[in-house]
Amino acid sequence: MSRPPSPLIENYLREAGFSHAATIGWGCKLDPKLISALIKRLRLETHTFHLPCRECTITLEDVQLQLRLSMDRSALTGSVQSIDWGAVCYDLLGAILDNIYGGQIEMSWLRDTFSEPGNDSDEVERIRYARAYILVMTGGYLIPDLS
Numbered sequence: 001m002s003r004p005p006s007p008l009i010e011n012y013l014r015e016a017g018f019s020h021a022a023t024i025g026w027g028c029k030l031d032p033k034l035i036s037a038l039i040k041r042l043r044l045e046t047h048t049f050h051l052p053c054r055e056c057t058i059t060l061e062d063v064q065l066q067l068r069l070s071m072d073r074s075a076l077t078g079s080v081q082s083i084d085w086g087a088v089c090y091d092l093l094g095a096i097l098d099n100i101y102g103g104q105i106e107m108s109w110l111r112d113t114f115s116e117p118g119n120d121s122d123e124v125e126r127i128r129y130a131r132a133y134i135l136v137m138t139g140g141y142l143i144p145d146l147s
Contacts, residue, residue: 005133006116012130020068022137094128110136 005013005022013019041049048057063069085100097109114132117125 008117009126009130012127016134017069018134092131107136107140
């Protein structure tokens with residue numbers, strides 16, 4: 001999942017509203033000087049950038065607009081309330097993680113468990129891989145939790 005998504009799951013990503021987000025960063029050249037300049041102007045205590053013209057911050061709406069993510073429906077799982085997260089994990093991914101804490105799944109487990117589907121894979125395998133791809137994309141670089 002360290003590469004662009006497989007063409008075999010593009011339709012599933014599009015249907016879930018994640019096709020644009022899956023292409024972010026591929027072929028993009030980062031400007032280290034620009035990043036350094038922004039970091040110098042970031043105030044962690046207020047999560048704002050202090051620029052010569054005024055202060056600014058990045059809101060969730062900004063992220064939603066830039067990534068073109070759908071905000072009017074549940075993109076991946078729908079509403080899930082469960083005391084058995086292993087069962088939910090199995091229903092959605094077809095595999096169960098040994099240790100799920102409050103619905104959290106380890107990114108390394110997803111990467112190790114789900115290999116890119118081959119041309120001989122069936123629709124169920126492709127859907128499960130697409131779900132795992134979205135989870136890794138979301139938890140890995142869109143909204144990383146470094147705690």
